[in-house]
Amino acid sequence: MTHLLPGRRRPHPSSDTAIDSATLLDAAGPESIEVHARALAIGAHLATTLVVTGYPAEVTPGWLSPLLNFPGHLDIALHIEPVPNPVAAEGLKKQRARLESGRRARYDKGNLDDPDTEAAAADAAELAYRIARGEGKLFHVALYLTVHAADEESLAEQAAAVRAIAESLLMSVAPTTYRALPGWLASLPLGIDTLKTRRTFDTAALAACFPFISPDLPAATGTDGEAAGVLYGLNAVSGAPVLWDRFAQDNYNSITLARSGAGKSYLAKLELLRLLFTSVTASVIDPEDEYVRLAETVGGTVIALGADGVRLNPFDLPAGAEPEQDLLTRRVLFLHTFLAVLLGTDLAAAEKAVLDRAILATYARSGITADARTWTRTPPTLADLATVLTDDGDQTATDLADRLAPYTTGSHAGLFNGPSTATTSSHLVVYALRQLPEEVKAPAMLLALDAIWRQVAHRAQQGRHLVVVDEAWLLMREEAGARFLFRMAKVDRKYWTGLALITQDADDVLASPLGRAIVSNAATQILLRQAPQAIETISDSFHLCQGEREFLLSASRGEALLLTGDRRHKVALISVAAPGEHDVITTDPGELAAQLLDRDLDSDDSYTGESLDDEGWA
Incomplete structure (x- = not known):
């Protein structure tokens, strides 16, 4: 818990040079600006700015994160100006003197101690000693919130929602009455504080204000206001649950890229299993028979192409x-x-x-x-x-x-x-292709995708449907197959269907224009551990920062970076499964062998009617 230093707002100094707003907007500005008392008409939309004037006494790291997760159009500007240590020490000395004189005056008059004054004096003394030892610094901090909306009614609603979030964080906010234009300029990425409504923070308090410590995705809600989506895992930083609803995005497609053994199929099966409990139907192209046990467990249909008598x-x-x-x-x-x-x-x-x-x-x-x-x-x-x-x-x-x-x-x-000898009508249909020779897997995948698409496009009852294509590189390396996937990714939203592509070869997806177009049409993008040889391509294509690059290079199995299509929200997560889920979706050879041994032992035990002792003998 970090204590915010009590301080006074710094008034606008009269010595500051006035900033010409017209000069700032000459280089690159909107087509028109109309200034009102509390709002601006910027081109075709409206904007209003709220100034944070009061802060809570105690905060935790990342306490401003709820503002970043605001679902509307909100610009947040945090202006920071360091205070030289001699100036900070002199200011703290005067502050301590005022507080001490106030305490003594009340004591002389026989009044009780003021708890707020006592706490402020203790904080000021502690901070003065930290600055003297070089363990901290002071900063002048200003925080501005600019809300954008299409019309006045929406602007009022959005501003009230932002104010409610700020007040829930124990912050005091005020509108920039008759200062709407300077307020908007202060929230632009110009690095100029045109309002100078500041408070004094120490190093620990300022660090706690940064909202990038524990990024979380915005809460997904359905039409009834209830929580929607499925659990993808836990936030790798905060440990908070990461819920995501692909069917609440602009499109329902996803792309999952990872090196072999990073856990991409495990995460895909985990999402698929949980989506089935929300009445979502699914079809899976499974080149390695990794989804067969899942389908058998939930009562789905397995079409083993290549087996005797199985044909499309x-x-x-x-x-x-x-x-x-x-x-x-x-x-x-x-x-x-x-x-x-x-x-x-x-x-x-x-x-x-x-x-x-x-x-x-x-x-x-x-x-x-x-x-x-x-x-x-x-x-x-x-x-x-x-x-x-x-x-x-x-x-x-x-x-x-x-x-x-x-x-x-x-x-x-x-x-x-x-x-055709196979039926494709089920809540989960898995096309298992492991028995097919490698030379015909690509045409078999295309034929299975066509069968899925015919089933989706001409089904009698509409509902949410997910098409999973594992090892998509097998089809992406064929230009005709890549074109089919591209057309499917473009139109599947019209049929309430999402396309989930999973592949371990980034070059087959990102090196071609069709592959990049498929990625750009995926509102859900999941990256797991990457090889050093592929990280440059991944970084350039997904606009990753240095920290995200390092995370993907050092990620353990099951750790992933979830990106939204608009790049506004990113979260590092760890996929977690319940023991029952894990037993169904795992493909680890050692675990499967142990499960098979346990079943054999249980079968032998039930057959003989005898129990086994601690050493495994009957």
């Missing part, structure tokens, strides 16, 4: 879709993207023309045309497309058919060739 048909049309003139055209365009990723190269113009003609002919042979009444018919398969290409007779078509042979009649024929 790329020619499927959305079930129950409303009649749209361009539905078949959109399906053809997706098949262009899918086949480009499947063949592993960008198609030339001649190849695209031949392929477009062949896809339409393949649908036509199955009786599917632009007429919406035909969309319920059985869709064709990849083998049907290869047959159409072979029958075309054109050399380009024949070459394309030959390149499709491994996926129609060859070693990978069971993956993409044939009708």
Whole structure:
């Protein structure tokens, strides 16, 4: 607990040189300024400034943080001017003399001691000794709060809210009546105190005033005023819970970047598990089967692509879709993207023309045309497309058919060739891709994403939905796959859906224009421990300061930096899970082996009906 030094406001000295406001605004100012008694009309919006005139007697570190978390447009200016030690010592000497003379006068008159005067005298004496020993300094401090709003009614409401927060911190504030313009200038980043409404602080009190000691995110509330969001972890500095609601942001997308083993998938699974308890549905692209145990625990559906009899048909049309003139055209365009990723190269113009003609002919042979009444018919398969290409007779078509042979009649024929056999209707659907060869994981991820998108865009009941793409670098390294993710990130908000990308390769995301565009469309950005080789790219892309760089380089497993899309709020957090949650989401090989051993021992014990002694023998 830090004591603020009692002092008097310093009046505006008559010797100070007057500051010409017009000169300050000539270089870069608003289009117009209209000055009123307590407010300014700055261009198209209004602003009013509140001056802090009184401070509490005792404060704790970071006590001004609630002002930084104010949800409206609030500018906070803290002006600090050091006082030379000889001047400070002389002022404290006079202050102690006044207090001592007052004490003696009351004593001579037979009055009781004044507790406030006694406390002030003790504080002044302690501070004088600290300054004499070089353990502290004095500063003149001024604090100004400028509130911005679109109209007078909103400005009054915002100013009243700021005043309420200030009074809850035991501060006294006053409006800058007839000094609105100097008050606004004092809150600009010009370093000029045009009001000079100051108080005297010592070093400890000033350090406690800095609101950057323990940054916390603004409290998330729902439409009913109740707390919203899920627990991400604990503040790494203050230990306060970090609650975040991705569905309350400008968009619902997120990007998570970290080196291998930093805990990025653990944090993603923890958020996913907690979102499921808030009636959020989810779909997961899982290249390493890390979400399978979670899905089985909560009663979700696991689609293990690559297993016998498990297949998704790329020619499927959305079930129950409303009649749209361009539905078949959109399906053809997706098949262009899918086949480009499947063949592993960008198609030339001649190849695209031949392929477009062949896809339409393949649908036509199955009786599917632009007429919406035909969309319920059985869709064709990849083998049907290869047959159409072979029958075309054109050399380009024949070459394309030959390149499709491994996926129609060859070693990978069971993956993409044939009708769909998996159901995608569940509150949690996990597409497990671990059984697939590395060469076909990218097209399988794209096909799974398409199945998810068809389910989201044409679902009967709207609700919050989250699409998680783990190891997104597998798809981002393919230009066609990156374009699909970019389009999905741009339009998913219209369907109350968020896209969560998780990757350990920053270059695949940040080195391309599409990757940077995806990051810029993510209102939630999470950075965990980074490798020294990648920290420069991360720092430049996310505008990190030196302290944040050092935090990411030295972070332990589970420690993360959560950034909001507007860069106004950042918080360092430590992800925490309850024991039951941890058992479901952990992928640590040692812990999984221990869990398996415990289950085996429990099974043996229940089978024999005997108990084990302390040494493990029956």
